[in-house]
Structure formats: C-alpha cells, structure tokens
Amino acid sequence: MRNPLEQLAMSQLGNLQRSLVEAAEEAQRELRNTKLEASSGGGAVRVTANGLGELIDVKLDPNVITAEEDQVALLEALIADAVRNVMELASQRAAQVRQEKLKASGPFAMLEQMGIDLSAFGT
Numbered sequence: 001m002r003n004p005l006e007q008l009a010m011s012q013l014g015n016l017q018r019s020l021v022e023a024a025e026e027a028q029r030e031l032r033n034t035k036l037e038a039s040s041g042g043g044a045v046r047v048t049a050n051g052l053g054e055l056i057d058v059k060l061d062p063n064v065i066t067a068e069e070d071q072v073a074l075l076e077a078l079i080a081d082a083v084r085n086v087m088e089l090a091s092q093r094a095a096q097v098r099q100e101k102l103k104a105s106g107p108f109a110m111l112e113q114m115g116i117d118l119s120a121f122g123t
Contacts, residue, residue, distance in 0.1 A: 023101040038085035041078040053090040
C-alpha cells in the first residue's frame with residue numbers, strides 16, 4: 001500500500017502530464033488556424049502558410065509573369081525566397097505559441113500557484 005504522500009505525488013504527476021498534453025494539443029490547434037504571410041520581390045510573390053509551416057497559398061502579381069527565360073528564373077527565385085520567409089515566420093510563431101501554452105499549464109504554472117515568483121527566470 002502506498003503512503004499518502006506518494007499517492008499525492010503520483011496524482012500531481014498525472015495532473016501535470018494531462019496539463020502538458022492539453023497545452024500541446026491547444027498549441028497545435030492554434031498554430032493550424034494561424035495564417036502567416038511573407039513576400040518577396042516587393043510583393044510580386046506572396047505566400048501564406050499556417051503556424052505549423054504548411055504552405056497554404058501562393059499569389060503572383062500578374063505583371064511579373066512572362067515567358068522570358070530570365071524572368072522565369074527570377075520568379076522561381078522570388079517564390080523560393082518568399083516560401084523560406086514564411087516558413088521562418090511559422091517556425092518562430094510555433095516556438096512562441098508552444099512556450100506560452102507550456103508556461104501557462106506546465107510546471108511553471110504549478111510553481112506560480114504555489115506562490116513562487118518566477119520573474120527572475122524570464123517567465
């Protein structure tokens with residue numbers, strides 16, 4: 001038979017695990033619904049992705065579309081640049097959202113509930 005303190009610790013660990021899973025799921029939902037946009041070529045190419053880094057849309061300014069070989073190469077480079085930019089935005093947003101969700105529901109939240117000041121740790 002477990003002693004009461006051991007049962008309490010196991011219960012707290014179970015609660016913490018559920019809280020972390022819920023925070024991760026909430027972060028995933030928020031990131032999936034987040035729309036990020038980046039552009040290149042002064043807006044000639046605009047791409048949209050969600051916070052998970054999934055490419056949603058590519059928009060081209062009709063004025064940059066020509067059949068000239070050098071223009072095609074430039075357009076390809078602009079598209080690649082815009083996609084890299086939006087993926088970087090998605091990566092940054094994902095890190096921010098996950099940090100916010102974990103801070104709000106994980107060990108930090110438990111320590112704050114216990115009255116421990118975590119401001120010195122940048123939280």
